[in-house]
Amino acid sequence: MLIQSISRLLSPSFQSQPLKISALRISTTLSAADTLYDHLQEYTTNLEKDLTSLKVKLDSSCINEVIKRCNPNQSQLGLRFFIWAGTQSGHRHSPYMYTKACDFLKIRANPDLIKDVFEAYLKEECLVSVKTMRIVLSLCSQAKLADEALWVLRKFPVFDLCVDTVAYNLVIRLFADKGDLYMAEKLMKEMDCNDLCPDVITYTSMINGFCNAGKIDEAWKLAKGMSKHGCVLNTVTYSRILEGVCKSGDMETVLELLAEMEKEDCGGFISPNAVTYTLVIQGFCEKKRIREALMVLDRMGERGCLPNRVTASVLIQGVLQNDEDVEDLSKLIDKLVKLGGVSLSDCFSSATVSLIRMKRWEEAEKMFRLMLVRGIRPDGLACTLVFRELCLLERYLDCFLLYDEIEKADVKSTIDSNIHSVILLGLCEHGHSWEAAKLAKSMLDKKMRLNVSHIGNIIEALKKTGDEDLMRRLSTV
DNA sequence: ATAGGGTTAG
Structure with missing residues (x-):
């Protein structure tokens, strides 16, 4: 768009053609949105049926455009349109579209919109399917609206629909994340009455909620009771408990749990993965027990579990925060790269990022330049933070020189x-x-x-x- | 259903 203002400033004689081309491109993508939006303005009854009969080809940019136009004053219409679009076969809202819808329609600030739409459905005797419910629940989840999600759950019977495990899990997770474990547990118990059975996902949400509330005992009680419902404790669920114990600071218990997970006789169901080990490493780093964190890395390597970028960045930050010795850092990076799973670029970029976050700018700049000298390509975040800092310092010529050097190394831009x-x-x-x-x-x-x-x-x-x-x-x- | 660290596009 602003490139066009440049062309206008530069020479008026050049501008007519390119402007026409882009105007043309916009008008073809807008026509579907025009048709749909115009229809929203005119409807009297049967909104959803009529929208379907228009047989417009839906895509994300068209849906985006319609809800954008509904923005300040027609949120309810916009919401109805969004829900309808999601139920159309051949189209599925991406997670990105759910965030856009929440933004434009201001669902979080105005949660009553959801109830209003359902009232309209009832009054106009609209067809409401399980798919409709799923879309509304996903919106509630995106907007973190636990109470509204529960309200929607209660509306299933009103439309002769059966609640399923997926719907319960979504609502339970919202309450557990919010810290309302009383309600989350109540809903879980209620599942049985509806011939539904909590699954591993239900349990994981509940256990996560209890751990976040510092109630590790309650989390254990649930984990022990899982088999009652035919659920088997797995790596993800067990790691959630381990995370809770890490947060409580009891690293000795954490090591016992880790040993338990590593035992062969559990059939590998709970054998620790990179996330598990990284959580333990992070726990030790936060307690400034770097030597033990490094030992966990060795243990991980011995079991053939590869560290990843998160593992590397947690450890590098730990070493930088606690050691003056540059040798330790390069030893660590050597080890990480030798184990595999992370590159020199990952490690040096992480070190640069950590130093900037620790406000050790001069060391960060040195690290960044060292990376370039050694022919290692910095990742997107490291570039962003370094250039941002240089711009704040008004060192634009340095920016240019560094930029030029990065460009020489590769064509793909990370800036x-x-x-x-x-x-x-x-x-x-x-x-x-x-x-x-x-x-x-x-x-x-x-x-x-x-x-x-x-x-x-x-x-x-x-x-x-x-x-x-x-x-x-x-x-x- | 799994962590973390910016921004873009859809």
Whole structure:
């Protein structure tokens, strides 16, 4: 969009064609949304039936556009539309769409919308299916609305629908996460009365809730009772308990539990995985018991369990926080990479990120530069944080030099468009027109959006380079 | 149903 404002500033003669092309592209994607939105405005009865009869091909951008237009004043219509769209065969809302719907329709701030829609369904005698219920429950889950989810659960019989385990699990998880374990447990007991049986997922939500509330005994009691319902304790559930014990700080018990999980006679159902080991390592690091954390890494390696990026970043942070010795860090990184599962890039990037978070900026910059010297490519987060810091310090020329070096190593960009824009603007404002022009070209090559508000300054600086080729390319984006 | 660490796209 702002590239277009650049072309306007640059030379009016170039702008007509590209603008027409993009206008055309927008109008084809909007037509489906137009049809649907217009219909929402006109409906009197049978909204859902009529929407279906329009036979519009649904996709996420069209659904997004419709709910966006319903934004401030027509949230209820927007919600009804979103629910209808989700029930259409051939379309399934992505998790991204659920977050968008919650955002645009302000479901969290206005949870009564859900009840209003159901009232309309009843009044207009709309068909409400299990699929409808599933979509509404997913919305409640996204918006973390436990009470509303329970209200929806209670509406199943009103529409002659049977509640299933998936629906119960969703509501139970919401209450358990909220810390209302009384209600969560009540619902779990209620499942039996509906010929439903709690499964491993139900138990895991409950156990997680009890552990977060510091009630490890209650969590154990549940775990012991799982077999009553034919459920077998597995790695995920057991690791939840172990996590709770870690949080309580009793690392001796944690080691006993870990040993229990490692025993062969459990048939491997609860054998620890990378997440389990990482939780234990994290527990020791938080208690500043780094040596023991490192021993857990060895133990993990002996059992053939590979560390991952989380394991690496937890350990590296632990070592950086507790040791002055650079040797320890490089020994650790060597070991991690030798075990496999993480790369040098993962390790050095993690170290850079940890140092920045610990406000040890000079060491972070050294680490970042060392990485480049050794030909190791920094990951996206490390780049973002380093460039953000350099921009705050107004060291735009350094940004450019580092950027150039990273670009030489590889073509795939790990730096987001906003940072590109900030660096570009900084270079322009500090009179580094040549560098700005080179960065602008690189951005054009990547088809990157230019989202800065100081387009005028950028254009003026770029004009100074007298680079006609660049000007032409900017104007024909 | 599994942790953690930014941003983008859909």
